[in-house]
Amino acid sequence: MSGSVSPLAPKTYADMPPLRGVRMATAAAGIKYKNRTDVLMMVFDRPAAVAGVFTRSKCPSAPVDFCRANLAHGVARAVVVNSGNANAFTGRKGRESTRMTAEAAAKAVGCREDEVFLASTGVIGEPLDATKFSGVLDGLAAAGTEDFWFEAAKAIMTTDTYPKVATRTAELGGVKVTINGMAKGAGMIAPDMATMLSFVVTDADIPATVLQSLLSAGVGPTFNSVTVDSDTSTSDTLMLFATGAAATDGQAPVTADDATLDGFRAALNDLLRDLALQVVRDGEGARKMVAVTVEGAENDDAAKRIALSIANSPLVKTAVAGEDANWGRIVMAVGKSGEMADRDRLAIWFGDVRVAVDGERDPTYSEAAATAVMKQEDIPVRVEIGLGNGRATVWTCDLTKEYVEINGDYRS
């Protein structure tokens, strides 16, 4: 946990309502540091439907493997999250650790081990001592409350400088339902799935298959469109749970991912976007946020790859840190993306200031106006490719000396 809060942190945090059907509590299990909250337990007293998306890393953590296997079952009763140790690249010991943790959680909650989900964040490659969990899970299962979201979000922070929470409501099946979410993540953030840990719970009654469909579609333009440092974590985990408590209010059953879910879908996607942007705004060392919009690409996928090429470029990100309207580096990043581009049709804007058009500097371009945009905390960059209708927006932060400092001595 860094000493000072990101200048891009929210001015106020969302007032998180209780979420019916999920109880949470935290404890200090001494996983890496003494006397620091490092375990979060979520308990669903009645079985919740569950969906998840995970890192596409070829070297995923043991908890990611464990969750993937359990997801087929579609039912969640407990989630155990720890910080301080990622249980990644820990070999057989890692698998043994997930098994022991799940066993302890299942016993504490009174459920099956395949109804338990696990997530770990922290250092890679150190064995995670599962015996540290056994002492605390019984107590957590008993102590959990529904009104614990903000504290839970704080408990899963690592290099985060502020907790990330969001809440939305939607109409579904004739009743009002609530969606609460939290996320953690500040470094090793790249859009190749969920890019960090995030847990979202709704009291809506939605079957697991529909939940998975909603989540898989929702992650693309949200969590998979943010990048801090292009480095994809071994542990990325985004899970969505539906407790079904709204059924008692008379919510009409949901059977498919169709138009009856439009309101819920919009609220869910809005919440996912909110959490994803909070992750970028807490990017390690970040002082500015950049929204890169690419329009006129061959197709939406090409637009996203170009936008990511810009958003991941160290030279673009250092220019932003230096408040330098260096659009030449945007051209460079478009060129290296490998996507179709016609240099002589490119146009580039910082905010409303068009700095380049028809493949050269805009003749009417004002350096002072462009620099004024660069001095903002939030910097919109727009690139018009001029070839088609493909469009995408990707969010990133600047690359500062503080990023180098934070990551130059993280382990020590």
Add this chain to the structure above:
Amino acid sequence: MSGSVSPLAPKTYADMPPLRGVRMATAAAGIKYKNRTDVLMMVFDRPAAVAGVFTRSKCPSAPVDFCRANLAHGVARAVVVNSGNANAFTGRKGRESTRMTAEAAAKAVGCREDEVFLASTGVIGEPLDATKFSGVLDGLAAAGTEDFWFEAAKAIMTTDTYPKVATRTAELGGVKVTINGMAKGAGMIAPDMATMLSFVVTDADIPATVLQSLLSAGVGPTFNSVTVDSDTSTSDTLMLFATGAAATDGQAPVTADDATLDGFRAALNDLLRDLALQVVRDGEGARKMVAVTVEGAENDDAAKRIALSIANSPLVKTAVAGEDANWGRIVMAVGKSGEMADRDRLAIWFGDVRVAVDGERDPTYSEAAATAVMKQEDIPVRVEIGLGNGRATVWTCDLTKEYVEINGDYRS
């Protein structure tokens, strides 16, 4: 040009011999700054065979377009290189500028415009005023000398902290031939062709088609295997010229890229590697060089992609800057590469210290020994994938606060 020389600079520079058949001279044309050498002219009094490889950027500079078009002709009489302005993303003005420069050079040398080659380095997006060349090229064509390599290398520096030169000799067709080369480049360096400007000249008599074959093969494990910041320049240019002066010594003619060239090929590739490593060692802000070797991948291409994923990872590079033997980040980078990998077969070494084996921390691993390696200036990293026979080595440098500083205010 940065104030202090990279700590990784060569202790001594190669003693560059004259190269028969090419004369060089430099001038201060005031392209960006007054009273600073910013133009280099190379003149081949007799037509030289020429080969080239260029950036794969979709937004190449005007000089790159110009050279690509002339390369088909296979003959070079003059090369004009300028710093201070890349003539990239300059639209119609950029093309007009290359045409005017080539016209002036052709007139000065007495050759055709398609026997002129151009390279520009510096800021992207500013129009390059070609009239600045017209005054100096006549004088440069007359003044050039064969013994000017070190001064020429200095003239093409931008953010470079030291000039990059190398020389080799080889036996070819019964006589001794010489190869001289120079390069510039410190940032916007990524292996997607030549990654900077480099000019190599031999007095051997080798036809252009054979020269191209040699160069295209030689660039892969050399210039295309170095990366400073993953950002591919719009201007990358590597050209190889053969003046043919050795024919007067009785060099037997070369007709194909075959075994008679083995000695020359080895010397050329060794020189290309030497220059490429000098570029990395002058990486912006670099204090350490890292050689990343990946073995046991599915095939050589997969090995190179994994090695690049490691070498381009900001988290790996900041760990190196912090002298932190953080092999977990190596695992992360292997995982995000997208290439086949079996987490439980991975092994990782820093120098001779094996830190991970069989997908977990090496039980005999000594943190002190690994840290001692990280304190070195040159850090070998080796990753065994355990799947096949694919092998590749890629060179990079660390990511320091100085990189951020240099690139946060480059334009200003």
